[in-house]
Amino acid sequence: MHALDADRLQRDLEAIFGPRRVSTRAVDLETYARDMWPRMLIEHRDGTPAPQRPYAVVWPEHVREIVALVKLAREQRIPIVPYGGGSGVCGGAVPLRGGITIDTKRMQQLRAVHADELICDVEAGLNGERFERELARRGYTFGNFPSSIYCSTVGGWLATRAAGQLSTKYGKVEDRVAGLTVVTGRGEIIETDGPSRALRGPSWTQLLCGSEGTLGIITSARLRVSPAPQLRVFRGFDIEDIASGVAAIRRVVQKGLRPAVVRLYDELDTLLNSFTHHDAAADHDEPALAAPVPLLATGALPAWPEGPAPEPSFVEKLVGLAKGKGVAGFRGGAFKAALGQSELVNKLFGAVERVARRGCRLVIGLEGARIRTEVEAALTFAELEAAGARDRGEDPGWSWYRHRYAVSYRMSPVFRSGAFVDTMEVAASWDRLLDLYHSVRAAIGRHAVVMAHFSHAYPDGCSIYFTFAGHAPDAAQSERIYDAVWRDGMEATTRVGGTISHHHGVGLLKAPYMAGEHREAMALFEAAKLALDPDGIFNPGKMGLRGRVR
């Protein structure tokens, strides 16, 4: 866009937002040019400027301002990209074709908690941790605890169908939505509320959840809350291998038991985790139910609390393997010999683990109303033992709980060191879950060191969370490895009938695989796009949709 247009655009935006809530400063445009997509972090590390930047960033405080912006964008055919906490890992907030980036963080009120209905009314820009803290103060929880909770927003959760660590009990965010307020591409405010079961017609709430800003801008939501838990119980178990662990989890959830969290670590994940913290001596005091950070009155992100353990996280150890350094206790020649041969490292670890008979670690936790949680915990633990799991007491569970947010905030040193790390969260029904695990692990393992854990279990299936790390001498080679991991991992997922994303979303990263994921049903998504965003101004170029804006 040429200078005259830019001046006019700035004037038009200032007419809507005032001069202080519009920015065209280079530092802001550079900041909002990316999210936490690791591929872009590799470029950023090497000093490559972002290939696309927004024309301007705006900070609305009221839904009316977004309506005015949409009208302006329609007239001038300018894209609009919503931006919450910027914690997305798929490039969903990247302004692929420029345009205006809407930072929602000044819309951050928890407007009401309707105790009788167990529903709250919350604005989209509220930070996740502050949301849970404010609910906890009133005696409630939304139940969504992603590891990004300190740097993600409620709107971002809804736009991506996020999941928290306690999803087996509370469900994913889309399971907890009673209604949304959305500005559509026609510049209208719609509310999808009403007892959904009493209203005829398709569920607009479920069409808009997960649309990642391509169908509308979510400005507030009515979300279901639960009474804050009165009791929390954790336990660690060891189990022979992945197959036995998967069978044990399935047995629990299909019995009608609802633990809040179940995590089964594969051999390498078990090994690196146990060296890190799971078996470390820990004080047994139950931490406060809310996270230990003071509430900030401003829209700024809360500070990360005083530190996780100073020793390297398991991610850093994984990267150590990728770089051929080995880890404490397994240091030495075998890994150095395997430098650059991730496939060999992966195989080696499987073999070491089998010989050592360490088995796999399973962490399980329950929370909720006191009496029912006690009964459910006893039944759950008995069911696991009947399935062959060996009880390792409370420590491994509490240790996981204490460190549950730490990993996401330990990525920067990894990238600074020249390596890269990313996660791939896929899911499938139980009948194909082990196929999914072996296929994807083999696919990733051809290019990078990989470990996995199973979490987010439901009666009909489960998610697998792969963490992989790689290292190459320069950005170009790193990107080549990175792209190969994703290409082969996604293709392996689709081949065995899994879903390519359980909770991170699609963005740019997985857009090429959407046709394989939905096939002919993409026609329904395209139709929804035409209905809600007829001019194609919302987040163009994402999610495998055909974009038509300039």
Place this chain on the structure above:
Amino acid sequence: MTLAADLVTAVGPEHVEELTDPPGLRVSPGSAPEVAEVIRRAGAAGAAVHPVGAGGRPTKVERDPRGERPRVFISTARLDQVVQLDEQSLLVHAQAGLTGLELERILAPRGLSIGDYPPVVLTSSLGGIISVRTPGKSSARHGFFEEAVVGVSAVLADGRTVHTRVAPRRSTGPDLARALCGSEGTIGFITSAVLRIHAKPEARLVAAFVLPSVDAAIAAVYLALREEAAPSGLRIYDAVETAVHFPGAKLEPGQALLCAATAGPTDLAACDRDLIASAVVAEGGRTGEHALAEQWWKRVHAGVPTPGPQPSLQIMATPSKLRPVYHAAIDRAQQLGHTASAHISRFDPDGGLVFVTSDAPIAEIERAAEVAGGYLLGARAHKLDGYLRALRDALDPDQIMNPGTLS
């Protein structure tokens, strides 16, 4: 070639029938590809298509906004097969013409169940249950029926078949199956669906309680639900309705009877029953005769007839509105000089249903209930009509799919 002859070549002569009231052709395809062929041929001939479920006959046909044109009623009667049963994942892929009860009969010998939904809901075909969103298709234990739908196969207006993919949960855009659920055949013709099913519970327990008032009974229910009890069935009868349904029960005027059923692992089912009992005591109630609860459960789930007239109307209310809606409905009937009684059931996170029995003019009771915050059967969010129209236009520019419905 006439449309009738054309359709005969698609599905065979024994599966095409001419109807007079309403006028049109009833076609019964035997497979999803045949449904696609019928829709393609009907569209090419300028006809509209309407789905017909377990009833076998088209009931209410809306006026076609495009004016009169031939109608093809596509029956799901022959789409009555289980396509796949995945006992490991507890998923069943069943065709749309199978009724819920027929599916339940197929699952039962394998120790499986569609779930604790009201049997009256399950008398409909699966396609009908999924296509039409009405309150009450829910269970306090499993939630709303629609939430059990993991995948849907449907034929679009141009004859394309779409299968939304099965995953326990996903984060790959909107829930496309939910665009088809509730769309009443206007977006696609549902040919089959993948549903979550359940293992038969280890134990089933029932209990009856007497409470000082309907208000106290509602309060007890929500107290127990907040303690995370997940009963498989709950019903509150006011004193008048108790006298009709359970002539032996001795309730004082104004009192209420609460029947509850719990299910699951034995200890958990007992825990849930005890949580409800504690909530009842907290609200000033006591345990009632066990036989009443058994009678109630048999009537609802074993088809034992219920005495007294059928309810005149049902009103949906959110948790905080159940009390005002109940009182508004009863009070209005009494103000008009009529008798009225009610029971409240089908509890789920959205609320519950108030079933009112009265000889008062229904419209009067409905108005009073609406003013008190209730939702009537068939309510719609009209503000979103423009978007639904646009969605339909994108997929079905000639509006052949169940025209007039939801518009």
